[in-house]
Amino acid sequence: MVGAILCVTGIAVDYRAPLESANVNLYCGASMLVFATVMLWLARRSRS
Amino acid sequence: MRLAPVDYLILALYFVFVLSIGWIVKRKVATSEDFLTSGRSVPVWITSLAFIAANLGAQEVIGMCASGAKYGIMTAHFYWIGAVPAMLFVGVFMMPFYYGSRARSVPEYLKLRFDEKTRALNAVTFAVMTVFSSGISMYALGLLFELVLHWRFTSSVLLAAAIVLVYTFLGGLTSAIYSEVLQFFLIVLGFAPLSILAVMKAGGWSGIASRLPAVMTNTWKFTGHPSENPMGVEVFGLIAGLGFVLSFGYWCTDFLVVQRAMAADSMSAARRTPLIAAFPKMIMPFVVIVPGIAALALSHMAVGYSIPLKPGGGPDYDQTLTTLMAQIYPSGMLGLGLTALMASFMSGMAGNVTAFNTVWTYDLYQGHIRKHAPDAHYLWVGRATTVVGVGLSIATAYLATHFNNIMDFLQLVFGFVNAPLFATFLLGMFWKRATGHGAFTGLIAGTAAAAATHGLTLAEGKGGWLGTVLHTFPSTMAQNFWIAIFAWSTCFLVTLLVSLMSAPKAEAELHNLVYGLTKIPQEQVPWYKRPAPLAAIVIAALVILNVAFW
Numbered sequence: 376m377v378g379a380i381l382c383v384t385g386i387a388v389d390y391r392a393p394l395e396s397a398n399v400n401l402y403c404g405a406s407m408l409v410f411a412t413v414m415l416w417l418a419r420r421s422r423s
Numbered sequence: 424m425r426l427a428p429v430d431y432l433i434l435a436l437y438f439v440f441v442l443s444i445g446w447i448v449k450r451k452v453a454t455s456e457d458f459l460t461s462g463r464s465v466p467v468w469i470t471s472l473a474f475i476a477a478n479l480g481a482q483e484v485i486g487m488c489a490s491g492a493k494y495g496i497m498t499a500h501f502y503w504i505g506a507v508p509a510m511l512f513v514g515v516f517m518m519p520f521y522y523g524s525r526a527r528s529v530p531e532y533l534k535l536r537f538d539e540k541t542r543a544l545n546a547v548t549f550a551v552m553t554v555f556s557s558g559i560s561m562y563a564l565g566l567l568f569e570l571v572l573h574w575r576f577t578s579s580v581l582l583a584a585a586i587v588l589v590y591t592f593l594g595g596l597t598s599a600i601y602s603e604v605l606q607f608f609l610i611v612l613g614f615a616p617l618s619i620l621a622v623m624k625a626g627g628w629s630g631i632a633s634r635l636p637a638v639m640t641n642t643w644k645f646t647g648h649p650s651e652n653p654m655g656v657e658v659f660g661l662i663a664g665l666g667f668v669l670s671f672g673y674w675c676t677d678f679l680v681v682q683r684a685m686a687a688d689s690m691s692a693a694r695r696t697p698l699i700a701a702f703p704k705m706i707m708p709f710v711v712i713v714p715g716i717a718a719l720a721l722s723h724m725a726v727g728y729s730i731p732l733k734p735g736g737g738p739d740y741d742q743t744l745t746t747l748m749a750q751i752y753p754s755g756m757l758g759l760g761l762t763a764l765m766a767s768f769m770s771g772m773a774g775n776v777t778a779f780n781t782v783w784t785y786d787l788y789q790g791h792i793r794k795h796a797p798d799a800h801y802l803w804v805g806r807a808t809t810v811v812g813v814g815l816s817i818a819t820a821y822l823a824t825h826f827n828n829i830m831d832f833l834q835l836v837f838g839f840v841n842a843p844l845f846a847t848f849l850l851g852m853f854w855k856r857a858t859g860h861g862a863f864t865g866l867i868a869g870t871a872a873a874a875a876t877h878g879l880t881l882a883e884g885k886g887g888w889l890g891t892v893l894h895t896f897p898s899t900m901a902q903n904f905w906i907a908i909f910a911w912s913t914c915f916l917v918t919l920l921v922s923l924m925s926a927p928k929a930e931a932e933l934h935n936l937v938y939g940l941t942k943i944p945q946e947q948v949p950w951y952k953r954p955a956p957l958a959a960i961v962i963a964a965l966v967i968l969n970v971a972f973w
Contacts, residue, residue: 377433377612381755384429390753394721394728395620400755403616410612 378407424571424749430758437762438586440605441769445590445598455801458595459781460527460686465597467692469604471699473683474510475707476603477774479610481767482563484711488747489740491715492730494653495639496972498715499708503642504666507701507965509674511958513684514697517675519943520852521685522693523935529678530786536851536936538859539790544866546786548840549678550779554812555833557775558819564768565820571745572761580820583765587773588813592806596686596781599773603683606766607703613756613763614710614744620751621717624726631720639716642972655898664904668911672841676848679778691946698957705964718743776812783808834903835877842907843869843914850918853938855930861922869914876906 384390385401392399452458465473490498526532530549534542564583565576590598625631632640638652645651646658656665674680674697684696722729728750733739748760784805793800826832843866850857850865878889882902886892896902933940950956 376436377759380429380433380436381759384755388429388754390427390429390755392749392751392753392757394624394726394750395753397620399616399620399751399753403612403756403759406616407612 378404378411380404382408424745424757426572426758426761427754429755430761433755433758434762434765437605437609437766441586441590441598441602441766444601444605445593448594448597448601451597452593452595452802455784455798455805456527457597458802458805459777459784460682461595461597461600463686464688465600465686467687467695467699469600470683470687470692470696472607472703473600473603473686474680474696474700475704476607476610476770477680477683478506479607479707479767480560480771481567481764482560482771484610484614484764484767485563485567485741485744487708487711488715488718488744491712492719492738492740492743493715495635495716495719496642496708496712497638497645497652497654498712499642499968499972500661500665502704502708503965503968504661505670506674506704507961508666509670510697510701510704511961512671513675513681514694514701515954515958517848517852518684518694518697519690519941520936520938521681522687522690523941523943525935527685527785528781529676529681530782532936533847533851533862534786534790536933537857537862541847541859541862541866542786542790544863545844546782546790550782550787552833552836552840553679553775553779553782554815555819555836557772557779557812557816559823559833560768560771560775561816561820562823564765567745567764567768570742576824580817583769584772584813584817587769587776588810591773591776591780591813592809595805595809596682596777599770599777600683600686602766602773603770606763606770609759609763609766611703611710613760614714616756617748617751617760618710618714618717621714621721621747624751625717625720625724631716634720634723635716639719640972642969644973649897649901654900655896656901656904660901660904660908664901664907668842668845668907669838669904672843672845672907672911673837676841676844678782679774682778682781690944691948691952694954695952695957698954698961701961702964705961705968714747715740715743718747721747772813772816776809776816779812780805780808783812838903838907839870839873839877839910842873842910846911846914847918850915850922851937854922855933855937855939856922856927857918858922858925858927860925861918861920864921865914865918868917869910872913873906873910876909877902880905 381400381404385398385404390400456462487498521532524532524535526535530542530546533545561580561584565580568574568579569576638645646661649655649657684693687693687696718730730738731742731746748757752760784801788804789801847862847866851862877886879891879893880896880902881887881892882896882899885899930940935941
């Protein structure tokens with residue numbers, strides 16, 4: 376959920392940090408979504 | 424620092440999640456053991472993450488970042504020497520006795536192994552320290568959010584305490600454990616990007632190394648003499664004081680962390696809990712310490728960042744983490760970082776309150792006040808103690824506003840008590856001849872030796888309260904290491920001597936409590952589920968890390 380919020384924020388709003396010009400929210404949000412997908416896959420695998 | 428709506432949304436989401444954890448877990452709580460010990464039903468990967476998260480409070484996160492900026496990568500010794508070896512030891516050698524004895528708490532193990540007076544001494548000191556520690560967590564939370572976000576101290580403390588109260592009242596230890604796992608992921612996801620971005624900004628590790636003195640990027644090279652490094656320590660004090668006594672004294676005997684392993688669903692899981700936890704523990708320096716080192720390098724680079732100064736001059740290292748976040752994180756990730764800090768403070772409180780619960784209910788209340796009540800009564804007592812524990816924590820937080828050296832005092836007391844306790848457990852678990860009189864006397868003597876060492880030595884203006892100063896240490900860190908060494912040695916010797924002069928328990932009473940009288944189960948599991956191979960892998964990784972950052 377946090378990953379999704381950060382991705383949407385990164386796409387919809389141009390928040391930038393003083394020392395960092397990259398879209399940190401989008402990159403971190405996307406990474407979290409990948410992490411969440413892996414965790415969900417592991418959870419499903421453990422139940423089957 | 425100003426928060427945007429998305430930051431508040433992430434924080435609110437966290438609050439909803441932890442309250443939901445309490446609500447869901449509540450349905451599984453039917454007995455006092457469910458509430459206070461999780462009914463020994465928690466899966467190993469949960470107990471493993473909770474094992475390190477219970478220790479990974481926000482003060483550690485902020486403190487380690489500060490220490491990284493002040494001492495460099497030598498701070499990693501607190502993990503690679505000061506935690507991981509002890510975690511391996513407790514998993515491989517001590518957990519069979521903790522779990523196999525069926526003791527519900529560490530003090531209860533002392534009662535089974537030794538006698539009631541030894542249990543009572545440990546239970547009382549632990550209960551007092553835990554409540555104070557919980558209160559200090561709240562105090563630090565209130566201070567931080569007042570400084571960084573300009574929230575009122577009272578509002579932060581009461582809001583956090585109310586949420587902790589709700590989910591621990593509903594779900595007990597299980598709630599606390601699952602919220603600690605959530606806290607762990609929040610810390611990693613909230614601060615690992617900060618570490619990566621800060622290091623990249625500083626030109627990578629080689630860029631950092633080129634901008635800072637060599638001592639800041641080496642762990643062992645400058646430990647030949649205290650004057651060679653900013654910590655003021657040398658290799659013997661580091662290994663014996665931190666690596667052996669303080670480290671083992673904490674990770675092997677402190678009920679707050681041991682309780683997480685004892686909540687596991689099997690002996691195998693309990694033994695593997697600290698071993699599995701050792702893997703992320705080894706990586707944590709890169710998440711919490713490296714940002715501080717990178718911040719120092721950035722301060723030398725004229726990129727627009729510098730470590731803030733205290734009002735009287737000199738760097739305010741404690742603000743390194745929050746100021747770095749404010750410069751590198753946009754709104755969104757900033758909210759996640761602050762939520763991670765909030766989660767750490769709250770989990771620290773929850774962990775301490777649940778540990779306090781168990782010790783109070785089983786070791787003090789059931790042990791001395793009302794021994795044979797129905798289980799429903801102890802469940803009620805456990806829940807009531809949650810409320811009292813949170814109340815005492817809030818009171819301690821306010822007490823700390825009047826005595827701002829209370830944190831230092833608490834650290835000192837921890838050192839006085841934990842160091843000799845490890846000697847007691849070492850002899851108790853591995854020497855059949857150790858007696859209750861020996862253990863009790865040894866603990867008292869060890870604590871007294873710790874106090875005497877502190878009172879007769881000076882370091883950075885601290886100590887020397889016995890009037891005579893026999894030695895001056897270059898740093899309080901070095902002083903703490905040597906206090907621990909003297910405390911442990913005294914406890915060990917006194918326990919040994921008094922045990923030899925007193926009658927031991929019959930061997931029939933020591934089954935599952937001491938080495939040689941405990942059958943350690945040999946499970947038919949794959950090699951990666953056995954303690955010894957896991958420990959060997961961790962040791963190999965530890966050696967590689969120490970050599971890589973020599």
